[in-house]
Amino acid sequence: MAKDTASATALGAADLQLDDAVLRALRERLPAIATTTVAAVVDEVPDYRGALGGTAGATIQRAVQMAIAGFLKLAGGGRDVDPSTPLGPTREGAYALGRGEARGGRSMDSLLAAYRVGARVSWRQLALAAADAGLPATTMAKFAELLFAYIDELSAASVAGHTDELTTSGRVRDRYRERLGQHLLAGAGTDVLTAAAARAEWSPPASLTAVLLPAAEARRALASLGADTLQVGEDLEGIADADPDHPLTLLLVPDADGPGRVHLLRVLTGRHAVVGPARPWALARSSYDRAARTATLARPPRSGAAVDTERHLADLVLTADPEALADLRDRVLAPLADLPPATQDRLAETLLSWLLHQGRRDAVAAELHVHAQTVRYRMGQVRELYGDRLTDPAVVRELVIALSGPSGASSRG
Incomplete structure (x- = not known):
């Protein structure tokens, strides 16, 4: 992740002076402060409840201890702190924490809530320890400002890590899902598809x-x-x-x-x-x-x-087999082959309508927008050409199929 060139905490630390006795007292209390802070986060943030005994609890414990230790190191730097020096490992640790929480399925809202609880509890514990060590009230205000500025920068780093993880994992998941789609189009076997679906985090429907x-x-x-x-x-x-x-x-x-x-x-x-x-x-x-x-x-x-x-x-x-349809048309429409093309088209159109309407002349006439007598005349021509074949169910089926095909079905290639 990118490093800042002048963080607010580094600038604040340059104005803060904590003597060795105060720093020693704070460092001695660090494990107890970290434990109390973690317990508060686990207790108050729903997504972290029940996490103390698991991997998540250990992760939070390490993150809190690192954050407080980093803060004490920064607070003890006094005038030797370079304002252009970034937070270094602590900032990187916060960024890594954000990415890890995204991988663990916790939302950014939960992460920020954990930071808010952690800031409140750790400040209360650090303030008590600093007061017991004799930190003056005037210095205590600067101490508080530094702590909350520090927490803000760490939470921003964690948010950046959380966002980057979701963005990166989203892109990776999208690539795996497109690859799954390609396997499906290729007709891959069940084992390949099941493995691809698992990599893509996609539950087969x-x-x-x-x-x-x-x-x-x-x-x-x-x-x-x-x-x-x-x-x-x-x-x-x-x-x-x-x-x-x-x-x-x-x-x-x-x-x-x-x-x-x-x-x-x-x-x-x-x-x-x-x-x-x-x-x-x-x-x-x-x-x-x-x-x-x-x-x-x-x-x-x-x-x-x-x-x-x-x-x-x-x-x-x-249209599953265009050549077969063309051959069928040529065969069953052979009786019309010697007629002029326009006559062929009229008689073929009338024959199909007549077959579909089961010989109901008025229905054919209405569909073709012609007079019923015209239908009678055309069908008289068709009967002369086909004879008794129009009563054969097999021939009727072939005629319906041939005449229902696309107009260009008889053309090869």
């Missing part, structure tokens, strides 16, 4: 749902999702026609099935997102694959709602 969305929208979306949502970098495979100027990022959202999916779709409204299916967490790759394929097929609704892959299952099935 029952399921993960893949969400593809523009990288620029990811931060705002994450603010509305759970803290355990994983984010994978922008270099994603399997997305055709990706725009390099507007890269996509991937979020893996825990337990977003059932009511959770409704919430997820609501959160993603207006964010140009594609939402895959919920899958067991170790199989998240399949959710990503579904979302990636849908991203190449479906455009976001005009309403701004997220693209829900569950609403595009038929399209995904139809």
